[in-house]
Amino acid sequence: MAKSYVPHMHTAEHILNGTMVSMFGCDRCYSAHINTKKSKCDYTFDRPLTDLEAVALQSAVNDQLKRNLDVQEEILPIEEAQKRFNLSRLPSDDITTIRIVHIGDYDSCPCIGEHVSNTSEIGEFIINSYDYEDGRLRIRFKCKPAE
Template structure:
């Protein structure tokens, strides 16, 4: 689940030079990510996000993790979104060369396991862009 969020976040950073989502709720059937943003997305931008996320997910990119001491992780990553009780060791999840981020959530072994990213809708209100999406399980 979190792997799709990481790919979406990195896609947003690359397309719009914005920060990663500041709030999210992730479930296979219905998920959302909120971004500090200055406007609504155009239909073509939403389509491009959907296309780019699925291009990355379909590449069968290996998802790995490593553990760093908090002080070491803080030199390379923003740890502000982690719970205070996350401890002295921080798990860093890496989606190939595409993205790396501290995360306590569940991850797949490679991106093909995520399935298809389906962008449902977007909305913009008071400086917050919300992207709603779901994941279609991969066919076996």
């Protein structure tokens, strides 16, 4: 069965990942489960997130969403993409081009998913909960629709 994408939540995941990388210097999530009402991302992390950090993370994601960033795609030759992006999760070695999704000037990464056209379509990003266990930080979130 094909993977189902929820464009506004999937695009919010990109912003969350970019924010985690910029705030904490960690890698993008290694596992994500994206649904219409709630989603989760798992990160390799060395400690629990503090309540103050969670508030700051949520605020930083919302700051980017409020910038009304355009979401665009670009097709790059694999050789060029390898110089700029982590391609370790690619399913095959025989790929010659790859799709890169750009969210304004904030985040860019390889992706096959569906996205909104602009971050103004996402609404408010809300962290529902987070926990830490054995090197895995899990962040659960939802997006309250824009009014």
